Amino acid sequence: MHALEISGLTRTYRRRGGEEFRALRGLDLDVPRGEVHGLLGPNGAGKTTLCKIVSTVLLPTAGTVRVLGHDVVTDTARVKGRLGIVFGGEKGLYDRLTARQNLTFWASLYGLGRAERRRRVDELLERVGLADRADERAGDFSRGMKQRLHLARGLVADPGVLILDEPTVGMDPVAARDFRALVGELRGRGTTILMTTHDMAEAAALSDRVSLIDRGTLVMTESPAAVGDLVSAYERVDARGVPDRVRETLAGLPGVVSVTSPEEGLTRVETSSPDTTLSVQRALVEARVRDVARSRPDLEEVYLHLVGERGMAVGE
Amino acid sequence: MSDVIATVARTVHQGTVVSRADFRAFYTWRTWLFGWLVRLLCQVLFYSTVGVLVGDPEYTRYIVLGAAVTVCVAEAMLAVSSTCWDHHGGTMGLLTASPVSPGWFYFGRSLQWPASSVATTSVALLVLPPFFGVQWTWWQVPVLVGLVALTCLSTYCMTLLIASVALVFPEARNVIGNITSSLVIVVSGAMVPVEYWPAPVQWAAQALPVVHGLAAVRLLEAGAPDVAVAARAGWMLLAAVCWLAAALSSFRWIFSRARTDGSLLG
Ligand SMILES: Nc1ncnc2c1ncn2[C@@H]1O[C@H](COP(=O)(O)OP(=O)(O)OP(=O)(O)O)[C@@H](O)[C@H]1O
Ligand SMILES: [Mg+2]
Numbered sequence: 001m002h003a004l005e006i007s008g009l010t011r012t013y014r015r016r017g018g019e020e021f022r023a024l025r026g027l028d029l030d031v032p033r034g035e036v037h038g039l040l041g042p043n044g045a046g047k048t049t050l051c052k053i054v055s056t057v058l059l060p061t062a063g064t065v066r067v068l069g070h071d072v073v074t075d076t077a078r079v080k081g082r083l084g085i086v087f088g089g090e091k092g093l094y095d096r097l098t099a100r101q102n103l104t105f106w107a108s109l110y111g112l113g114r115a116e117r118r119r120r121v122d123e124l125l126e127r128v129g130l131a132d133r134a135d136e137r138a139g140d141f142s143r144g145m146k147q148r149l150h151l152a153r154g155l156v157a158d159p160g161v162l163i164l165d166e167p168t169v170g171m172d173p174v175a176a177r178d179f180r181a182l183v184g185e186l187r188g189r190g191t192t193i194l195m196t197t198h199d200m201a202e203a204a205a206l207s208d209r210v211s212l213i214d215r216g217t218l219v220m221t222e223s224p225a226a227v228g229d230l231v232s233a234y235e236r237v238d239a240r241g242v243p244d245r246v247r248e249t250l251a252g253l254p255g256v257v258s259v260t261s262p263e264e265g266l267t268r269v270e271t272s273s274p275d276t277t278l279s280v281q282r283a284l285v286e287a288r289v290r291d292v293a294r295s296r297p298d299l300e301e302v303y304l305h306l307v308g309e310r311g312m313a314v315g316e
Numbered sequence: 317m318s319d320v321i322a323t324v325a326r327t328v329h330q331g332t333v334v335s336r337a338d339f340r341a342f343y344t345w346r347t348w349l350f351g352w353l354v355r356l357l358c359q360v361l362f363y364s365t366v367g368v369l370v371g372d373p374e375y376t377r378y379i380v381l382g383a384a385v386t387v388c389v390a391e392a393m394l395a396v397s398s399t400c401w402d403h404h405g406g407t408m409g410l411l412t413a414s415p416v417s418p419g420w421f422y423f424g425r426s427l428q429w430p431a432s433s434v435a436t437t438s439v440a441l442l443v444l445p446p447f448f449g450v451q452w453t454w455w456q457v458p459v460l461v462g463l464v465a466l467t468c469l470s471t472y473c474m475t476l477l478i479a480s481v482a483l484v485f486p487e488a489r490n491v492i493g494n495i496t497s498s499l500v501i502v503v504s505g506a507m508v509p510v511e512y513w514p515a516p517v518q519w520a521a522q523a524l525p526v527v528h529g530l531a532a533v534r535l536l537e538a539g540a541p542d543v544a545v546a547a548r549a550g551w552m553l554l555a556a557v558c559w560l561a562a563a564l565s566s567f568r569w570i571f572s573r574a575r576t577d578g579s580l581l582g
Contacts, residue, residue, distance in 0.1 A: 013578070014577070052409070052578075052581075055413045056412070056413050056575070057409045057412050057413045057575065057578075057581065058575055058576075058578055059575040059576050077415060080413060080414060080415045081415055083413070085410070085413055087406075087409065087410075089406070091405060091406025091407075092405070092406040092407055092409070092410050093405070093406075093407070094334055094337070094405065094407060095405065096334070096337035096338060096340075096341050097333065097334065097337050101333060101337070104330075104333075105330045105333060105334070106410075106414065108326050108327075108329070108330050109326070109327060109330055109414050109415070109416045109421075110414065110415060111323070111326075111415065153410075
């Protein structure tokens with residue numbers, strides 16, 4: 001049994017004027033227990049909608065979602081008790097309560113006893129670096145501090161599955177680094193995490209696998225390491241300051257697939273085998289080109305490749 | 317069973333934590349005392365002078381008691397607003413996802429208003445009527461405060477149902493609150509006896525806790541037998557339980573409906 005089993009998931013919104021809009025269109029996704037799964041996709045792709053359905057905030061229009069084997073429609077109570085959620089943004093806190101009161105509030109509603117509650121809240125405040133500000137009103141917190149509090153809130157019930165929707169929005173680099181450490185810790189304890197983000201580096205660093213969603217459907221699911229294969233089956237050598245003469249030589253080597261210049265001053269050679277890669281590197285060294293590196297397409301490149309360079313246009 | 321009670325108690329208690337914080341943000345003890353309480357006392361005084369103008373001492377006593385007891389209605393009705401505040405806070409989605417029973421949470425969440433109205437209504441009833449020919453004996457005072465507390469809490473149970481409905485139409489929350497409180501006061505027997513209204517209205521009025529609360533206070537003042545007063549209090553309690561049950565179901569229904577249309581996600 002997987003931690004998350006999503007199949008044929010469809011969600012239709014009724015917009016003003018009665019017109020229907022399909023935010024998710026038959027999406028299938030399985031997340032094994034203990035996996036950190038990154039969810040990527042352009043604005044409006046349906047990531048938040050997916051998170052809300054998994055966390056029982058919204059109902060699916062069609063399809064099924066099971067969390068640790070429990071159906072989100074027919075077995076809602078069991079799902080709720082086993083799941084933590086963090087929705088990014090500044091909303092979702094009781095602004096007039098202190099950080100400690102906010103956490104105690106949810107700890108209590110999730111059924112923690114008095115002593116356990118106190119211990120858990122103290123531990124979480126410490127963990128997200130808010131111990132010193134614990135008795136200040138959440139409404140006076142900065143965006144990043146609110147985000148930390150949200151994260152602590154999502155963890156009060158020590159959930160087996162954690163849904164994080166843009167958890168690092170507004171965090172400073174130090175907080176974001178702490179956040180990554182925290183995710184690492186949770187993974188170590190076997191927590192399954194489904195996380196949306198627009199930060200490719202974060203997704204690549206944290207996720208066991210990433211999924212790309214576009215226009216309500218799943219485009220791909222891969223490990224960040226294997227993700228490059230999707231746009232390039234070839235090995236690549238990147239070099240800077242390559243004279244034109246050398247470029248021509250490289251293009252003539254057997255096994256070289258292409259020689260391109262993706263940006264000013266950068267030469268990219270794609271090769272079909274490790275042997276060819278070696279000969280390309282040797283040729284570059286002989287030509288006294290110093291700035292040479294083997295590269296693979298990174299997540300961002302794959303993302304841009306698959307989603308297309310749509311610019312600011314939001315998918316329909 | 318004891319588990320269920322413990323869960324309800326925890327939920328209501330956490331509601332009151334939010335409620336207390338809101339109340340403190342709303343009032344300091346000075347603004348409560350000199351702003352709110354004095355304003356309400358002036359309102360009661362205003363209506364009582366109408367009785368004086370009419371020149372009938374019995375009607376004056378009638379109206380001062382009516383105006384003082386119904387002070388609790390408008391205050392309880394603030395629960396409609398405070399329930400809807402959460403729309404903007406973005407906490408409703410999280411409540412939907414949590415194992416909590418939303419009705420009990422919202423029962424605790426606006427308790428500041430009935431708590432405050434126990435104080436304002438008691439002061440209004442104890443302080444002003446003596447100037448208009450009503451004399452309380454010392455043993456009546458605790459009974460009176462008890463009746464007031466029951467009236468405030470029962471009226472609050474009624475407003476909770478209205479608050480749950482207002483969640484569906486949050487833009488209309490003030491209109492909903494004001495219109496209902498005006499209607500309730502008009503048919504409550506505060507200014508004219510309930511019997512003045514057509515029979516169907518009279519029947520409907522029996523569902524309003526404040527009608528029984530006010531009647532009980534009038535009976536107490538008139539020196540009626542204890543059982544008569546207690547009977548009215550009993551009816552009030554029954555009405556309160558029914559309103560609360562309706563409110564709890566309504567909240568449950570609205571929160572589960574929100575999973576279909578996403579309406580509480582703000
Ligand atoms: N309550 C709603 N009513 C109508 N349409 C909605 C509603 N919520 C979301 N949508 C639409 O559904 C689509 C998916 O939205 P969603 O919030 O899931 O996207 P997202 O992938 O989280 O985007 P982002 O990266 O901007 O957070 C969007 O086109 C959005 O306009
Ligand atoms: Mg989103």
